[in-house]
Amino acid sequence: MPFYQAPVRDTQFVLSNVVGLERYANLPGFAEATPDMVAAVLEAGGKFCSEVLAPLNLPGDIEGCTRHADGSVTTPKGFKSAYDQFCEGGWGTLMADTAWGGQGLPYVVGTAFQEYLQSANMAFAMYPGLSEGAQAAIEAVGDEAQKAKWLPPMVAGRWTGTMNLTEPHCGTDLGLIRTRAVRNDDGSYAITGTKIFISAGEHDLAENIVHLVLAKTEGAPDTVKGISLFIVPKFLVGDDGSLGARNAVSCGSIEHKMGIHANATCVMNYDGAVGYMLGEEFKGLKAMFIMMNAARLGVGVQGLAQGEVAYQNAVAYARDRRQGRALSGAKEPEAKADPILVHPDVRRMLMDGRAFNEGARALILWGALQVDLAKKAATPEEREMADDLISLLTPVIKGYCTDKGLDVAVASQQVFGGHGYVREWGMEQFVRDARIAQIYEGTNGIQALDLVGRKLAMNGGRGLRAWLALVKGEIAVADDAALAFLKSPLEKALGDLEASTMWLMSNAMGNPDEAGAGSVAYLHMMGIVALGHMWLVMAGAAQAALAAGEDVAFHEAKLVTARYYAERFLPDTAALRARLEAGSATMMAMPAEAF
């Protein structure tokens, strides 16, 4: 039976040394996030995740969700009780605005907790996770009456929310959607259509479900420019907030999926359901992207989270399992075999996981800080820069962290040998669950296109310049001697990234296929450099702490891992650059019928 322990010590290291949380105490919400408060949230949150949610993860996978003949959906045993505890503990309110009953804590603190949640039970975490996305959209584009009506019960968790984009014939290309919204006399709309892949679309955890649905109004252009967004509740809601009649929306079926079995992925049928326009007509996609951007960061967290929990279990197994002898001679000759942790190749798999997990944790929390700063920093310049940085790095966090999250889950499963393939050990579930994160909220190929096709050139390349300056600044101030082991390969990797950027600028303008052909390689390169940047910051902090004699074992391990990252991750940029510079000619040369 797998276990999970929240890596609170490491989160705190990142919050202190990468995020520098205490520097922002003057900003709204940060003042409340005192070190003691944050420590209490992480400790109690980690304990809740380990003790309440993690034990439900494997049983939830085995049982899955059940759709009944009346369209209702039952979540696995224990989920309803865990969800009630989640709400009672206020775990869904950390980041929400105090105006709607939230705690108003910084996004970066909420994101730290999100990692624990996603490690402990990804399928469970998606129910409140989708709801937070829907809340973000209502908060961003709803009018005051809509916010007052829908947000408080959603923040409290009495109601949950969903995102309804995909239809059977379209996912990436939303211009093709066919769901229709016909205006009623009272100003509401009648929504008709079929949406698929609706996570948490129907379940038994909450009293009501608030669907946010993309649809086209009558006479709207039949393209992305004709899409509007609607609030379509499962139960109609009176002015006093009381639940009324069942709306004409129902779950037609649930998907049998590779993983996240305990989250209901629904086909939702809208049959003239009452909906309320959210934001402006034809601006539906823009509103949806507000949710989507937050959601993409959250999916990056899932990649890390599955990597982390898989790593933890692999370490425990590698300490416990005895098989063969160390290559350099028996380490525990009194036993019949050594623990497999003595084997370099087992350590390689574990260190791959550790170096990614710790780097990704830093990058994600640093990214979450930018989300806070984009809203709350003191000056417009600071807000703009934070917004530029997180816009640039969102596709990298989503794409790179989920690709690597799968790799780490696979390598951790590999440590178990044949046992890793057997359900009861839980490792194969981490792999199956991690896999979806590369696909949803825009496949990683779409993330890469967003990066090279939009984000690089956005505002004349301002975000990219700002980020490169940050990385170079960190390299410039890093100690030449003590940090040479990391500085020098990071500079080389950065050189590959910059050369690739130049290559894209020179070639993709004339032939956009060149950007498409190199986009995933470029995204991975930027991910490697972005984690390298974080490792440089962390290694410097670890050296300083060691010089002061603080928490020696922790900081020494941090430095060993930094060295591992330098030796075994950073050199990959050269091969990625070679792939990118190979261009698109060969892959486009193949006639469609020859594949």
Added chain:
Amino acid sequence: MPFYQAPVRDTQFVLSNVVGLERYANLPGFAEATPDMVAAVLEAGGKFCSEVLAPLNLPGDIEGCTRHADGSVTTPKGFKSAYDQFCEGGWGTLMADTAWGGQGLPYVVGTAFQEYLQSANMAFAMYPGLSEGAQAAIEAVGDEAQKAKWLPPMVAGRWTGTMNLTEPHCGTDLGLIRTRAVRNDDGSYAITGTKIFISAGEHDLAENIVHLVLAKTEGAPDTVKGISLFIVPKFLVGDDGSLGARNAVSCGSIEHKMGIHANATCVMNYDGAVGYMLGEEFKGLKAMFIMMNAARLGVGVQGLAQGEVAYQNAVAYARDRRQGRALSGAKEPEAKADPILVHPDVRRMLMDGRAFNEGARALILWGALQVDLAKKAATPEEREMADDLISLLTPVIKGYCTDKGLDVAVASQQVFGGHGYVREWGMEQFVRDARIAQIYEGTNGIQALDLVGRKLAMNGGRGLRAWLALVKGEIAVADDAALAFLKSPLEKALGDLEASTMWLMSNAMGNPDEAGAGSVAYLHMMGIVALGHMWLVMAGAAQAALAAGEDVAFHEAKLVTARYYAERFLPDTAALRARLEAGSATMMAMPAEAF
């Protein structure tokens, strides 16, 4: 619903141009393998796989195997009928010796068919696959009476065989096994113990099951040197071959696994079961490795096979699914969207699959030819060289082809977007099934240790030298102008491999951990170069065919794919070499308690 089409044209290209089958017509078995005969086997075999086995793959995954209270196991609906057709068609007898009712065809021809079988239905293919491994061991070390008794019904498929190595506490480290064999008065043995992960350990397809079981005799050394091998049939067999009493061996449970659900993975309980020693006492492991080496090649085939079927389905989806527009402007403006095959990143995923699949097919069939030549070549020198080559490359074929097979299955699944995560499309099954191939028959980490720890230095490095000479010879004769696109990156990759070999020789002698730390990187490097070697041979053949105006579309596609391999696979050796040369110091520096 996924489909499968046997790639007969490509197999024939490899048999003609890489294997050069006609050159060996003077050898036993090869004379019968005329081009017409081989074409008929591939066509009919491919048809059987596509039409009978492939349609059972997804339903078999969903239904899985069922163990009943009496210990009997039922395979999924349709499996028994398909197995009967498999036996009637003689599909299990292709490679078997004519002395036991086989067709005596070359191993290379049988291996070509194995690929089709494993693509169409991997879980099904394992029932006869395990049986062929058991037959190989009986043939290699059994006495004449044993061969005459056990082989004919196994070759005919009336009985199947299994391999029983693993126990709950040991897999890789077989010296730890506890199963005991106590000699009976009649010369047979009473076998007692528990074996786990026994593929095809119990099922309803055959009349009898012949278990080959590793056990320790009384007084044997409690190490690998004390292991003997035993034949333990499910039903005892009379001298006339008739089935007698049920033996004291039973299936205690079946595993719930990530994939290959339709193959029963059994816990087998031996409770004083009657067994017969196979081969010499204490030489059990050696006999088992006869099966294991053939099995490892077969597992490499599984990696290719899952990559191939996943690729085929991804191509079909990419042609059919319309979403968005080509980056360079609409390709089919009359439709609302272009097929996603227009997108470079979709083509990248497909070409990654294609370049691997075709290269791996060539390497595997070339390897299978060495198995034939090691037994049948005219001179001892030729036999020795073939044996050297296949000994060296077996861990590479197993390790590299299964690692890449998973990658290709994952990328092919990714082409489907969200649909790839849903069971009914079948793509997620390919990923789950492919995953086991990296684990069983020795994890890929064990393969890498076998390569760097044993195979490189075997016979003073004779095998490695022979293989390097082959690759260099091919480079030397390749046309400088027409093949420069492939020669030059292959030379560079070969340079990385040779430098890494030197590095291992210089460093691993003093510290074996250096070999362990770099072993997987080295194996991947050798895999990349080995496929590059095959691509050079194939590209030359394709150019020659084009010069002669033969089958233009096929050979042009082959050249495009060769170029893709040169551009996007070969450059990876540099990063792998950097990882290898990073050595073991960092990963070994982490204290066990710090992980």
